[in-house]
Amino acid sequence: MNPFISAVMPFVRRRRVRDVTWGVCIGAAIGAGVFGAFWWGGGLVGWGLGGAFVSAVVGGIVGRRVSPGVAEVCSLLDADFGLKERLRTAYELKEETSPLATLQRRDALHHLATKTPQEWIPRRFPRWGWGVPMLYGVVSLLFLLLPRGTAAPDPERVAVRRAVEALRPKVPQEFFRAEELERARNAREALAVLADLEARLKATSPAADALATARETLQSGVPRGTSSLAEALDAARLSDALREELRTLRERLSRQESAASLREALERIETQGVSAETLKRLVAALRELEKRSDAELLNALEEIRAQKKAIAAVALESRRGSIARLDATPGRESEDVEAKGSRLPSFSRPPEAGVLTLEGLLDALGREVRVYSEKKVSPSNPERLVPFQEVVLASRQEAERFLHEETLPLAYRGRIAAYFSALSDVSRRERP
């Protein structure tokens, strides 16, 4: 290496070390402030520590990059030690061999020899540098020792978990797929699952219809005075029908553990004779079972509706502003706005077009609609115009109540949802 460069290099190295340590300290301080939020706020310890470390490394690299080169260090030494550009001139003449250049270099080195790198940069590590890791450590220790609250859980997920717990005892297990409801990531998916469950419950109600039919058949099919059902069963047409009904009832009841004895009784009816008294008791039991099934069904449906409302309310809570704006009656919260999920065999499929979903409903209601396209006669003021949104909202509420409480084929449900979606489109186009 050039002798002049060799003489200056200790100063250059000292400056580099100082710049790197300063970069590391500044990077660590910034990282502690920025990434500490991950740790302190979200409990992500790895992010907090790792981020501060990465920031410190980046700071060190930046410090190295911005550290001055040999030429700049010569200028800095000239300025700091009052060497009057001796070093800078000598650096530029470092390769020259003329007598004057050699003499000048010697003169520069002679003056540099009286100085040391330590004299130039007394401290490589900033005074405040120790404070950063110490402060970080103290604050981190405080956060480790002091109790920390957990992050607030997602309210929609909480509502879904509550729905699972509430429905588990009330809905027959063969219909309620709890794991599917638990997998729902948000209110929309949960409501879709519940709508599907509701539809299946109504479509395949646990033997309610069959019980009713069997009961009625048994009641009507047993001739007066018949001592045994077998005799009644001997009647060709009726017995076949009754036999078929009983077999169907038995198959359906086979899925219910609570009806095991009734199922056995029905088997005996087919295979053995039974007295009229027994038959009466059987009919009474069937009636009881029917009532219980009806009650169970109603309870289940009611619970499903209640949970749907609860989940929808939680979901709407975050969108309260957009809903409240459209409420025709100031001060009354709209509590009938519920999402109607589509009946999906699998929740990975997107909702069908035209089917009313929570987002679509809220999106439609989220716009201030001031369209007066219908003149509604108000009892108090016949000439008063009523806002269109009030009419639509009232109609929608009525339709939704009907969808909730009445039995309706699935195809019609979709059409009703599409109808109200179309109304929302019209209102948007006709906005003044």
Next chain:
Amino acid sequence: MSEELLEKEVRAFQERFRAVREEVGKVIVGLDEVVEGVLIALFAEGHVLLEGVPGVGKTTLVRTLAAALRLSFKRIQFTPDLMPSDITGTRLLIEADGRRRFEFQKGPLFANLVLADEINRASPRTQSALLEAMQERSVSEGTTTHVLERPFLVLATQNPLEMEGTYPLPEAQLDRFFVKLLVPPPDADALTMILRRTATDETPEVTAVLDAPTLVAMQSLVRQVPVASSVRSYIVRLTLATHPRSESAPESIRRYVAYGASPRAAQAMELGAKVRALAAGRLNVAFEDVTAMALPVLRHRLLLNFEGVADRIPNDQLVGDVLKAVSPS
């Protein structure tokens, strides 16, 4: 030249510079900066314009300098009727050995040190003859060119008081002067010393400490002094900042200056800085050397516009603004 010899030469330069200054200082009192400026110009082979009121010692300074340098010295008193041939020389008809011939008689310009007293009193034609000799260091007579002997230094003086009957030097010719030095009137202490030395029978003796060959060698050494790129860049930036259209020019330059300094100014700053460095025993030029040379080099090279002239903006103030606006590093 070997390194040892060169080192001796450098040390000798410093000593000789100090010796000349001390010798001149025996006679000239209170003009240290002016004396140093003249010496710097001398060793940088530049000409000097001295401006000061009458009686402050301009002529005495030059005479003393000539005595200290063992150089031939001529004084030319510029008057309005002075002709160019009066300073450069003329052809005379000589009769010798029965034959007549024309012979060129050298004028007072053919000296090492020429004092052009009150240069602004001579006609522009005569001024041009002198200034041409200053630039070319030669005198043309017919088809013959007579080279002026080295070293050749012109010290011109002008009186700032008298404006009637004077011919101010044109800017293009002012540019040929290495530096313009303002000779201030003496203060109380200096005046006291002057009286003691001149109004009594005490006559300080000035010893010649340099001769022409030595001076020429020293002038050659000056040109060898290296200049770092950052220092040279500083010189360039200073020069450019005197131009009103330059981006680095301060507001006062943009407002009051019509034309800035020429490349001769940059040359003068570098050469003058080299002399200062050598005189300080250094073999490299420092920023402070350039800063010290900026004022005497630039003050006469800024051409004011009408607003500057009307507002009587001093050139020194403008140069000061340039120095503030341009930082060394």
